[in-house]
Amino acid sequence: MKSACVAAALLLGALSVGAAGKKELVSFSHNDWELVCDNTRTCRAAGYQADGGEHQQVSMLITRAAGPNTALDIQLQIGDDGGAKGPLRFKVGKAALSGLDAGTASFDEGQIRAVLPELLKSDDATVTANGGKKWTLSLAGLNAVLLKMDETQGRVGTPGALVRKGTKPEASVLPPVPAPVVNVVKPPKAKPGDAALPARIFPSLDIAAVKEQCNNSTDFSAKSLEIVRLSGSKVLLSMGCGMGAYNYSSLLWIANDKPPYAPVSLEANGDFDDKDASVTSAMKGRGIGDCWSSETWHFNGTTFVRTGASGDGMCRGFAGGAWSLPRYVSRLVDAAAPPLTSSKP
Template structure:
């Protein structure tokens, strides 16, 4: 089966009932902690992740929808706006860092044009735009415009018809909402009426565009030796914990599901336990506990996210060498949508280092996903 066929047959499975894997749903369907904004746009504002040093200058991470386009700005004001092609087979994405020196970068592409000849290019209201072509995989293509022309940005924000083409093949792209998404980013970054604005340019000096706020800093604890660990065996205290009993009922693989339990040493007197807690076709849930070295008194780990906090993670793995834990909840099996995050152990708790989210399953490569949280170490 080709990727194109896989995309079309998977279109009905776009939602995932896990915080790190939501995909294909409107922001207005988010939990009540994500307030809706009146009008055609919907906004989700993120809270400050616990255990991350947060300054008053850091704005919340926010995602808004504008008709067929979505825009995200993270806590350092790095912003991305994107729209999708017909049948979610492709995308157009505009990214813009904060500050007066930043310039936008445009990427376009997707699957579905593999039967055409030549390079992929864009057509907006009859004007042709050819960028740097790269292969996303054996069928997908990405066009990069690292220094997009003012005309391209103008047409993206004001055009009436756009298509991605290769030879006789084409995919239509909706520009409905692009102008509003660009305007929102210009307002968020303070670049309205300057030559650096995405859509509302003017004569205000670019030097007046404020620099982006510094990312909060996380202090990562030093690594410790992973010695003297009893693998694949939950302690009696953990087995008696109500959450573990719940997970055991959902993921029973024998009496204790030991082959799927992992334990790591956080300190000489502190252990981290990873317990399986549900699974699907391509998503495997884990819940985490911290105990003393003897496995008593288990405390569930709560992981801060850009939108709040979570206890259950998806497709997660702790690396004791780097003291970081990574999770990736997929919106569908090919991994072109969902949410991923990395946390660092500070010696006291897990702090969020970075998070990316792609709410629409539109073939956007993971390295282009909008960042919803970033920190430094």
């Protein structure tokens, strides 16, 4: 039934392992549903229309933060809101919701209570619009994905479990994990003479390793190096490594601005944004961009540390991707900003 995009799946698998470090993050899929739980234990389950055929694009996102007694958030999205006339109607089993917004609709607490039991025991759900246009959401795989969500958050056997409820105290549910804090250091302006540094630093690079990583697909010369200043003594060098049909990669180094230059290659990959001292790498699973993977790193004054990773593994026709499914999150703090202080009453 399900045919995942192999390229996207490989990329996302690499992201989940790399972003987690020694602890592997949870990424799971079954039939037409997928689950991603990030490093704070917030879990997101996304389901789509059945794979193959002429099905119209439709998707549901179920989000739940970690911790006892946390509520669900459910959103519904159709891929062709231009063909929808007026509000939408969602029906699953014996439950029906009317007046939903075309495009993306959010369910309120009462609507979630009404549809959740029916979602768990039905094969599919339908969305209809005035004029007869219809979308069919597959529910194949939903129970398995929500059970995995319960397991990840320690809810199995508790009253708040979605699939396997029980009498274990709700207090036994795993708590949320705080997102790591990253102090971001924004770069200064370029110094006079920075433009001449690529030619000076280039001989210090391991060009043999560069050629191997890039499959000899790049013009390896000092002219192919770009430079930005990171601090009073450090610079960032970047070199395009390869360009495919719709993906691009680059190599990055941090080097001293005076001899010995001692360039150090980085795991970070992508274009540098001096507004927030970040580097982001984004890759499409397919040309239309219906499945993506991305990673982001920020400069902390010494090196670039991973601050975010996200992506969806199912290529189901939503141009640009239906949802962003974070796999790794962090809390960014401007290192130059004064610390928050509390005044005593």
